[in-house]
Amino acid sequence: MSTVEIKGLIKRFGDEVAVAGISLNIDKGEFVTLLGPSGCGKTTTLRCIAGLEHPDTGEISIEGVPITSIEKGIFLNPEDRNLGMVFQSYAVWPHMTVFENVAFGLKIRRVNRNEIKEKTHKALELVGLGDLAERYATKLSGGQRQRVALARAIVYSPEVILFDEPLSNLDAKLREQMRIELVRLQQEIGITSIYVTHDQTEALVMSDRVVVMNEGIIQQIDNPETIYTHPSNSFVASFIGVANLIEGRFLSRSGQIADVEFTSVSEGESIHLKALGAESATKDQRVILSLRPEDITLCLETPPEGTVNVLTGEIIETVYQGNLLDCQVRIGSHEIAVQMNHFEQLDRGRKVYLTFSPEHALLLTE
Amino acid sequence: MKEEKNSDYLIIENLVKYFGDDRAVDGISFAISEGKFLTLLGPSGCGKTTTLMCIAGLHKPDSGEIRVGGKSFTSLNENIFLEPEKRDIGMVFQSYAIWPHMTVEKNISYPLEIRNFESSEIEDRVMEVARLVGLDDMVGKDATQLSGGQQQRAALARAIVCNPSLLLFDEPLSNLDLKLRERMRLELKRIQNEVGITSVYVTHDQAEALVMSDDIIVMSKGKIEQSGGPHSIYARPVNRYVSNFIGVANLLKGKISSVSKTGLSEINISQDGKNILMPCVLDDKKFREGDNAVLSIRPENVYALREKPEGTAIEGEVIQTVFLGNYIDCRVQWGKFEWKVQAHPRERLKKGDHVYIRLDSNHSMAVLP
Numbered sequence: 001m002s003t004v005e006i007k008g009l010i011k012r013f014g015d016e017v018a019v020a021g022i023s024l025n026i027d028k029g030e031f032v033t034l035l036g037p038s039g040c041g042k043t044t045t046l047r048c049i050a051g052l053e054h055p056d057t058g059e060i061s062i063e064g065v066p067i068t069s070i071e072k073g074i075f076l077n078p079e080d081r082n083l084g085m086v087f088q089s090y091a092v093w094p095h096m097t098v099f100e101n102v103a104f105g106l107k108i109r110r111v112n113r114n115e116i117k118e119k120t121h122k123a124l125e126l127v128g129l130g131d132l133a134e135r136y137a138t139k140l141s142g143g144q145r146q147r148v149a150l151a152r153a154i155v156y157s158p159e160v161i162l163f164d165e166p167l168s169n170l171d172a173k174l175r176e177q178m179r180i181e182l183v184r185l186q187q188e189i190g191i192t193s194i195y196v197t198h199d200q201t202e203a204l205v206m207s208d209r210v211v212v213m214n215e216g217i218i219q220q221i222d223n224p225e226t227i228y229t230h231p232s233n234s235f236v237a238s239f240i241g242v243a244n245l246i247e248g249r250f251l252s253r254s255g256q257i258a259d260v261e262f263t264s265v266s267e268g269e270s271i272h273l274k275a276l277g278a279e280s281a282t283k284d285q286r287v288i289l290s291l292r293p294e295d296i297t298l299c300l301e302t303p304p305e306g307t308v309n310v311l312t313g314e315i316i317e318t319v320y321q322g323n324l325l326d327c328q329v330r331i332g333s334h335e336i337a338v339q340m341n342h343f344e345q346l347d348r349g350r351k352v353y354l355t356f357s358p359e360h361a362l363l364l365t366e
Numbered sequence: 367m368k369e370e371k372n373s374d375y376l377i378i379e380n381l382v383k384y385f386g387d388d389r390a391v392d393g394i395s396f397a398i399s400e401g402k403f404l405t406l407l408g409p410s411g412c413g414k415t416t417t418l419m420c421i422a423g424l425h426k427p428d429s430g431e432i433r434v435g436g437k438s439f440t441s442l443n444e445n446i447f448l449e450p451e452k453r454d455i456g457m458v459f460q461s462y463a464i465w466p467h468m469t470v471e472k473n474i475s476y477p478l479e480i481r482n483f484e485s486s487e488i489e490d491r492v493m494e495v496a497r498l499v500g501l502d503d504m505v506g507k508d509a510t511q512l513s514g515g516q517q518q519r520a521a522l523a524r525a526i527v528c529n530p531s532l533l534l535f536d537e538p539l540s541n542l543d544l545k546l547r548e549r550m551r552l553e554l555k556r557i558q559n560e561v562g563i564t565s566v567y568v569t570h571d572q573a574e575a576l577v578m579s580d581d582i583i584v585m586s587k588g589k590i591e592q593s594g595g596p597h598s599i600y601a602r603p604v605n606r607y608v609s610n611f612i613g614v615a616n617l618l619k620g621k622i623s624s625v626s627k628t629g630l631s632e633i634n635i636s637q638d639g640k641n642i643l644m645p646c647v648l649d650d651k652k653f654r655e656g657d658n659a660v661l662s663i664r665p666e667n668v669y670a671l672r673e674k675p676e677g678t679a680i681e682g683e684v685i686q687t688v689f690l691g692n693y694i695d696c697r698v699q700w701g702k703f704e705w706k707v708q709a710h711p712r713e714r715l716k717k718g719d720h721v722y723i724r725l726d727s728n729h730s731m732a733v734l735p
Contacts, residue, residue, distance in 0.1 A: 172544060180688065205688050225711065228691045241691040294692040294710075319552065322576050322600045322613040323666045323708060324692075339692060341666045341708070345597075 003028045003192045004049070004160055009058035011044050018044040019055070020216035026160075026194065031186055033195045035203040036213035037239070042196045045213075046162055049194065050085060051078035062159055084153030084161040084191075088168055092137045092145045098124065099133040102151045109156075123155040126189055142174050143181070150182070154189060161186075163195040167202065179205050200240045204228065212236050230277075233366045237290040244291040244336050248273070250281040250363070257358050260287060265311055265332040273309050278363035288364040293339035295360035298327065299353045309361070311336070311354040315346050329354060375400035375564050376421070376532065381430035383416050390416040391427070392588030398581065400435075401562045403555065405575040408585035409611070414568045415536060417585075421566060422457060422534055423450035434532055456525030456563070458538045464509045464517045464524075470496070471505040474523045481528065495523040498557055515546045522554070526561055533558070535567040539574065551577050572612045576600060584608050600664075604649070605734040609662040616668060616706055618661045620644075622653050622732060633661050633732050638701035642679050644725065648732035659732040665708035667729035670698050670721040680705075680723035684715050698723060 002025035011019040019041040026032050034042035047053040048068065049060055059069040062083075067076040093101055103120040111119070124130050127147040132140070137148065146166065153161050167175045167182075183206050186193050197203055203210045204224040212219045212227065212235075220232040231237035234245050248262040256276055263270045278287045303310050313331035325343040329336045329352060338354060346352070374397040383391040391413040398404045406414035419425040421432055423439065426447060432440040439448045464473050471492055478488045496502045499519040504512065512520060518538055525533060538554070539547045555578045558565050569575055575582050576596045583593040584607075592599060592608045603609035606617060620635040623643060630645040631653070646661060653659060670684065682700035689711065696715050698705040705723055709715050 180686075201690060204691055224689050224691075228689075229711070292692065319577050320596050320600075321573065322596070323664060341693075 005061045007059045033203040033207040040213040041216040084158035123151040246289045250285045274358040275361035293337040377433045379431040402580040405567045405579040407575040412585040413588040456530035460537045533565040645727040646730040646732045665706040667726040669724040684719040
């Protein structure tokens, strides 16, 4: 049974539909990320789960028990939902010690002293702050403060933790480090987690499953690898990672490989390319070829006769990143991004050939 | 005159600057060709900003010389020190230093007005640079209405409007958020390229330096550790410090066991009581047999293989994989050492996999400890 079940969630603000009918099941111990641009409805969904927003329609259950059900007239207050929350501003109180920060929530709930002590120490041990219990919050590093916030969320032994962009205020290096640490902690504790972010790298690195949202609707739910390698539409393809999208016309299929005609990749002539996907496409249907920069091979010599999927173009710009070289290549009316990790100097205007295997090119129908 | 312009446009010789007893800049020399983009890169306190301030004339060095386009800005020997306003320099700072009570147009035109340009020329020039930085439809707005990125564009427009002989940048992007910063790097580089003004850029951000620069000078404790193009700094670091500061590297201590002038040399690595001989590339002028060295190899030149390749003695276990879309950041435990491997997602490495490490010898660098 799923820990969290969301059915038909709709939330409007005035005339605006923020969440337009979302259904989602989250398993016990799973780390699920709601990912999308600002205004996609991810935070509103999270706030509905937390009980901070009252949805217009739908039902939310935890362990089979409804905490919000518009139909049944159920709406549990946030403090009765047994959820832990970690916010962007982690709201750690500077005038309190680490112990007091974590124990505070239990104190105001009038938990008895021994139990407070036991639960607080257990939470601090779990997040690796056992030795710093008496330190003042002002003496903590950014990463340690983040752990205090997490300890505060888990001290009540909640069934689910909700995260609202908790890492977005940290600098780049610390953020990378905290991503890995947060996931490690989450796995150790084994607690079901729902995480909201607009940062696609964060979602890929941290999640068991990613829920990609746009305009209040779920675009795709899958594990990070599937989301990246098999995006369900062009929104997902370009929001997660970099995707070259080229419009073409579906012609025929032989087994898994489709034959598609493109008129925009070479001046004055149409070119046929082979790719996977678009299983339900019919002849002459408009399709979109999605091609990742790292799946394209760039060569300086004409590829051998009979090579499939060859495009001819010229270098517009190269950006050296150390471990990678990003190139922009003009192909017909397109600028194609190509990424290489073993490379030589490439001058602007240089003529190049791009090739890619049909297995690494994906056709989308929307 | 012309020749000097092309090869060594900005020349710094033996620059020294003390603050009290502290040698902030410790006798550095370098030169830039006209139109090039040079980055001074290093951690805080390395002397990069002090060097920039000396070029601007905002600090007076204790010794050394600074010449731009054949003209002496500072020469302690000849007792020359040109005032900052006479140096014909454009500057862009971390804090945008845009005047909030003025329009974008007034902000940009200010340097022209104090130099008594004619109003028709002011108008033309302001529109030209506004277009260049992508603010042409915002010139009438109040500076306070601009976003952080736009304010920095306005600051750049103001710095180039007088067509200065030199542009100086002091960490101009560090207040912007990551996405915007990444975009502005390319923008800035494009604009610099277009106007062709010789530029000196100060940053502590190595990714920024790699992406933007024609040449990079890596500094530490007031001295130059290495200078060169981004690719040579990244692929051919001279010492452990540079290798570690730029990009990510696997670093293993060892002793040089053979030096080859033409092909691969060898380094003897001791790890967990075992000694392993590894082929490597080194600078034969810097190393002799028996010297202490560090083997430096980038994650993208390390392969984790399921099948045992010929000759390898490195076996380990995958302890972490982080899927980043275009590549997998993979860690392999080998005794006490943790290999950082940049793997292709299609290799499908998983935690717990038993793997063999293969190093690309042509990218295995022996560097100074």
